[in-house]
Amino acid sequence: MNVKLSRNELIAKRVAEELEGRLIVNLGIGIPTLVPQYLDNPEVFLHTENGMLGIDDVEEDNIDPNIVNAGKLPIAETKNSSYFNSAESFAMIRGGHVDVAVLGALQVDETGKIANWAIPGKNIIGVGGAMDLLVGAKKIVVAMTHLTKKNQIKIKKQCEFPLTSTRPVDMIVTDYAVFRVKNEELYLTELMPGVTLEEVKENTEANFTVQLKGEEVY
Amino acid sequence: MNVKLSRNELIAKRVAEELEGRLIVNLGIGIPTLVPQYLDNPEVFLHTENGMLGIDDVEEDNIDPNIVNAGKLPIAETKNSSYFNSAESFAMIRGGHVDVAVLGALQVDETGKIANWAIPGKNIIGVGGAMDLLVGAKKIVVAMTHLTKKNQIKIKKQCEFPLTSTRPVDMIVTDYAVFRVKNEELYLTELMPGVTLEEVKENTEANFTVQLKGEEVY
Amino acid sequence: MSKIIKDVNQLLREQLTDGQTILVGGFGLIGAPLTLIEELSNIDVSDLSIVSNNLGEKGKGLGKVLNQGKISKGIGSYFTSNPDVGERYQKGEIELQLLPQGTLSESIRAGGAGIGGYFTKTSVGTDLAKGKDIRVIYGEEYVFEPAIKGDVAFIKAYKADQAGNLVYYKTARNFNPLMATAAKYVIAEVEHIVEDGELDPEEIVTPHLFVDAIVQSRYILTKEGVVPVEREIV
Amino acid sequence: MSKIIKDVNQLLREQLTDGQTILVGGFGLIGAPLTLIEELSNIDVSDLSIVSNNLGEKGKGLGKVLNQGKISKGIGSYFTSNPDVGERYQKGEIELQLLPQGTLSESIRAGGAGIGGYFTKTSVGTDLAKGKDIRVIYGEEYVFEPAIKGDVAFIKAYKADQAGNLVYYKTARNFNPLMATAAKYVIAEVEHIVEDGELDPEEIVTPHLFVDAIVQSRYILTKEGVVPVEREIV
Numbered sequence: 014m015n016v017k018l019s020r021n022e023l024i025a026k027r028v029a030e031e032l033e034g035r036l037i038v039n040l041g042i043g044i045p046t047l048v049p050q051y052l053d054n055p056e057v058f059l060h061t062e063n064g065m066l067g068i069d070d071v072e073e074d075n076i077d078p079n080i081v082n083a084g085k086l087p088i089a090e091t092k093n094s095s096y097f098n099s100a101e102s103f104a105m106i107r108g109g110h111v112d113v114a115v116l117g118a119l120q121v122d123e124t125g126k127i128a129n130w131a132i133p134g135k136n137i138i139g140v141g142g143a144m145d146l147l148v149g150a151k152k153i154v155v156a157m158t159h160l161t162k163k164n165q166i167k168i169k170k171q172c173e174f175p176l177t178s179t180r181p182v183d184m185i186v187t188d189y190a191v192f193r194v195k196n197e198e199l200y201l202t203e204l205m206p207g208v209t210l211e212e213v214k215e216n217t218e219a220n221f222t223v224q225l226k227g228e229e230v231y
Numbered sequence: 232m233n234v235k236l237s238r239n240e241l242i243a244k245r246v247a248e249e250l251e252g253r254l255i256v257n258l259g260i261g262i263p264t265l266v267p268q269y270l271d272n273p274e275v276f277l278h279t280e281n282g283m284l285g286i287d288d289v290e291e292d293n294i295d296p297n298i299v300n301a302g303k304l305p306i307a308e309t310k311n312s313s314y315f316n317s318a319e320s321f322a323m324i325r326g327g328h329v330d331v332a333v334l335g336a337l338q339v340d341e342t343g344k345i346a347n348w349a350i351p352g353k354n355i356i357g358v359g360g361a362m363d364l365l366v367g368a369k370k371i372v373v374a375m376t377h378l379t380k381k382n383q384i385k386i387k388k389q390c391e392f393p394l395t396s397t398r399p400v401d402m403i404v405t406d407y408a409v410f411r412v413k414n415e416e417l418y419l420t421e422l423m424p425g426v427t428l429e430e431v432k433e434n435t436e437a438n439f440t441v442q443l444k445g446e447e448v449y
Numbered sequence: 450m451s452k453i454i455k456d457v458n459q460l461l462r463e464q465l466t467d468g469q470t471i472l473v474g475g476f477g478l479i480g481a482p483l484t485l486i487e488e489l490s491n492i493d494v495s496d497l498s499i500v501s502n503n504l505g506e507k508g509k510g511l512g513k514v515l516n517q518g519k520i521s522k523g524i525g526s527y528f529t530s531n532p533d534v535g536e537r538y539q540k541g542e543i544e545l546q547l548l549p550q551g552t553l554s555e556s557i558r559a560g561g562a563g564i565g566g567y568f569t570k571t572s573v574g575t576d577l578a579k580g581k582d583i584r585v586i587y588g589e590e591y592v593f594e595p596a597i598k599g600d601v602a603f604i605k606a607y608k609a610d611q612a613g614n615l616v617y618y619k620t621a622r623n624f625n626p627l628m629a630t631a632a633k634y635v636i637a638e639v640e641h642i643v644e645d646g647e648l649d650p651e652e653i654v655t656p657h658l659f660v661d662a663i664v665q666s667r668y669i670l671t672k673e674g675v676v677p678v679e680r681e682i683v
Numbered sequence: 684m685s686k687i688i689k690d691v692n693q694l695l696r697e698q699l700t701d702g703q704t705i706l707v708g709g710f711g712l713i714g715a716p717l718t719l720i721e722e723l724s725n726i727d728v729s730d731l732s733i734v735s736n737n738l739g740e741k742g743k744g745l746g747k748v749l750n751q752g753k754i755s756k757g758i759g760s761y762f763t764s765n766p767d768v769g770e771r772y773q774k775g776e777i778e779l780q781l782l783p784q785g786t787l788s789e790s791i792r793a794g795g796a797g798i799g800g801y802f803t804k805t806s807v808g809t810d811l812a813k814g815k816d817i818r819v820i821y822g823e824e825y826v827f828e829p830a831i832k833g834d835v836a837f838i839k840a841y842k843a844d845q846a847g848n849l850v851y852y853k854t855a856r857n858f859n860p861l862m863a864t865a866a867k868y869v870i871a872e873v874e875h876i877v878e879d880g881e882l883d884p885e886e887i888v889t890p891h892l893f894v895d896a897i898v899q900s901r902y903i904l905t906k907e908g909v910v911p912v913e914r915e916i917v
Contacts, residue, residue, distance in 0.1 A: 103551030107797025139529030321785030325563025357763030
C-alpha cells in the first residue's frame with residue numbers, strides 16, 4: 014500500500030517516529046489524535062486528561078459512549094488500562110508523570126512558546142487542559158500545519174494570540190519542517206519531503222538556525 | 232448481668248450514649264477505643280485515620296495484621312466498609328466529613344481547649360492525627376479520667392502542656408462529670424454516679440458554671 | 450434512615466434556593482448527572498452559580514438550564530462546547546470564571562479536603578494568572594488558587610449501595626468523585642442501587658460519608674444520545 | 684523492558700546515594716516495604732532523610748536502619764512508636780521534622796501532584812505552626828505547608844501487573860499510594876505479580892506510570908510478626 018498521506022497525516026507520522034522507548038504520552042485534539050495510527054511501539058501508553066491511561070482505537074461495533082478521550086471521541090481499553098478522577102489525572106500531568114504531550118498550536122514564537130487556547134477578539138471561554146500540559150509534561154511536541162487555512166504564518170517572532178505558558182516547547186513538527194527548541198531558540202533540523210529550505214524561510218517569520226542533518230554544530 | 236464498670240468503662244459508656252442518629256465517628260486511642268462495646272446504634276460508622284470507614288470488633292481467630300485502627304489494634308470490616316489512602320483519610324477529617332471525634336486529653340483549659348499531644352520536658356516527637364481531628368471534626372468529645380494517675384488536676388485554668396488546637400472541644404466526659412463547652416465557657420451538666428458537686432469542684436481548677444438537670448438557665 | 454430518594458423534584462425543591470453554588474459532575478455529557486439536570490430544568494430557581502467543566506452542549510444537559518436563564522455564573526474550564534454560553538457572555542447575561550482544567554479539579558478537591566488554597570505552576574505568566582498572587586517556592590513561580598466549594602453537588606455514579614458508597618464507570622468518573630467531597634449537600638444519581646456488601650471495600654471510590662442522597666438515573670447516555678430509561682428502585 | 688527486578692541489593696546500590704531523601708510507606712509495620720527496608724540495612728549508604736509516618740519500631744523495620752546510623756533526618760508524624768528515635772534526638776544524632784499526620788500525607792500528595800504548597804487549618808496557633816506563614820482565606824487562618832518530594836520511594840503494594848499497575852491490601856494502603864507519586868524513582872514491593880489484564884481497570888489504585896521498579900516481597904507481616912517468605916517471581 015502506498016497511499017499518499019495528507020498534510021496532517023504526514024505530520025502525525027513524523028511525530029509517531031519521535032516516540033521511542035517506554036513513554037507516557039498525552040495527545041491533544043486535532044492532528045495529535047492521528048498519531049496512534051502510525052505508532053508501532055508497544056511501550057507507548059496513551060494518557061487522556063479526562064481520566065484514563067492505556068488507550069486503544071475502538072471498533073465501530075464496540076463503541077461505549079462512556080469511554081472517550083479528551084476530544085470526546087470514543088476509544089477502547091487496553092490490557093493494562095486504568096481509570097482515575099480529573100484531579101488525579103491533572104496531578105499526573107502537573108506532577109511530571111507524563112513524558113510527552115503532543116499538542117496543536119495556533120501560533121509559535123521564536124523562543125518556542127506557543128499560543129493554543131484563545132484568539133483575541135473572540136470570547137475567551139475555553140482553556141481545558143492546555144496550560145496544565147504545557148507546565149507539566151516532560152517534553153512538548155507541537156503538531157500543526159505550517160500555515161493557517163488562509164495561508165497565514167503561524168511561526169512568528171512573537172505570538173499575537175495569548176500565550177499558553179511561559180515554557181517553550183521542545184519540538185515543532187509541521188508539514189514543512191521539523192524544528193527543535195534549545196535555550197529558547199529555534200533550530201530547523203529537518204525538511205519534510207519535497208519542501209525546500211527556501212519555502213520554509215518564506216513561510217516562517219521567526220528567526221531560526223538551520224541545522225539539517227550533517228550540519229550539527231552543537 | 233450487673234458488672235461494676237471501671238472508671239474508664241463508665242466514661243466510654245457515657246460517650247456511647249451521646250452518639251445518636253446517623254454519625255461518622257473517629258475514636259482516638261485510650262479510653263475512646265472502649266466506646267464501641269457500649270454502642271447499639273447501627274447508624275454509627277467508625278472512621279480510622281489510617282484509612283478505613285466501617286469498623287467492627289474482630290474475633291481472635293479472624294485477626295488480620297493488615298486491618299488495624301489508628302492505635303494499631305486489629306479490627307474487622309463491616310458490610311459497607313471502604314479503604315482509602317492517608318491523604319484521602321485526612322481530607323475527610325479536615326474537610327468536615329467526620330461528625331464526631333472522641334479523643335483523650337492530658338489537660339483541658341477553662342475555655343475548652345485541650346492539650347493531648349506533648350509534654351514539656353519530654354521529647355516532642357509525636358503528634359499523629361490529633362491536630363487534624365481538632366480542626367476538622369464537627370464535634371469533639373473528650374473522654375478522659377478527671378485526674379491523672381498521680382491525682383493531679385487535668386481541667387485547669389490554663390494548660391501547661393502545649394495546646395493541640397485553638398479550637399475548643401464541645402464536650403468533656405470524665406469519671407466525675409460531664410461538661411459542655413459553649414462560647415469558650417465550661418458548663419457542668421451531669422455528675423457521674425456517686426460523685427458530688429463538691430468533689431467535682433475540689434478536683435477542678437477551671438471555672439465552670441453548674442447547670443445540672445433542672446437548672447437550665449440558657 | 451435511607452438515603453434513597455424517589456421524588457427527585459421534591460428533593461431539589463427542598464435543597465435548592467436562589468443564589469446557590471451547585472457543583473455538577475461530568476465532562477460534557479459523559480458522566481453528567483442527566484436526571485438531576487433534567488429535574489433542575491423543572492424547578493423554579495434562579496441566580497445559580499454552576500461549577501462544571503462545561504455548561505453542557507447547545508440545549509442539552511446544563512445547556513437547557515442555561516437557556517432558561519437560571520444560571521448567572523459559570524465556573525469551568527471549557528465553555529466553548531456550548532455556543533450559547535459565548536452568546537450570553539457577550540450580552541452580559543452570564544459571568545464566567547475560566548480556570549485551567551487541572552486548576553478547576555484541584556480547587557474542588559481542595560474544597561472538599563479542608564485546604565484553603567494552594568500554589569500551582571499552571572497558568573503562571575498567562576492571561577489567566579492576571580491579578581492572582583504569585584509565590585516563589587524552591588526557586589519556581591507558582592500562582593495561588595483558592596479552594597472551591599458548593600452548596601449542593603449533583604454527581605453521577607454507576608452503582609451505590611444502601612449506605613451510599615459509590616463506584617463509577619470508565620471515563621464517566623471524571624469530576625464526580627471530587628465534587629462528591631466539596632458540597633454541603635451531595636446528591637448522587639446512579640444507574641444501579643445494590644445491597645450493602647455487594648461493593649468490594651477496596652474498589653469503593655466514594656465512601657458513603659460524602660453522600661447525602663441517592664436517586665435512580667432516569668436518563669442515560671447511549672451511542673444514540675441521551676435516552677430516558679425506566680427502572681425500578683430496589 | 685520489564686520493571687520486575689530480582690536482585691534487590693543491586694537495585695538499591697544503583698539507585699541510592701548518600702544524602703538522599705527516601706519516602707517509605709507504612710503505618711508502623713503495617714504496609715511497610717519490609718523487604719526493601721531489610722535490604723537497605725545491607726547497603727552502604729548514609730546521611731539519609733527518611734519521610735515516613737514513623738521510623739519503625741525498636742530495632743524493627745526502619746528502626747534497624749536507624750540503629751545503623753544511616754538516617755540523619757526523619758520527617759514524620761509519630762516517632763514516639765520507636766523509643767530509639769527519642770534517644771538519638773536527645774543526643775543530637777538525628778534531626779526531626781514533626782508534622783501533623785494530615786499535613787504529612789497532604790504534603791506528599793502535593794509533591795506528587797505538582798503543587799508547590801498549600802494552606803491548611805491544621806496546627807494553626809500551636810507550637811507546630813511556629814515560624815510558618817499564616818494566611819487568612821475567606822476569614823479563616825491557615826498555615827502554609829510546602830510540598831514534600833523524595834529522590835526514591837519505597838512502597839508496599841499487594842499486587843502488581845507486568846506494566847506496574849498496583850492494588851493494595853486493606854489498611855496496608857495508607858501512605859503508599861501517595862509516596863508512589865512523589866519520588867523521582869519509585870520501587871514497589873509486592874506480594875503477588877500477575878499478568879496484564881488480571882487487575883480491573885476500575886480498581887487500580889496506582890496506575891503504572893508512577894512505578895519504576897517492582898520487587899517481590901520476601902518479608903511479610905503476619906499475626907506472629909514479620910516472617911520471611913520464599914516465593915518465585917512470575
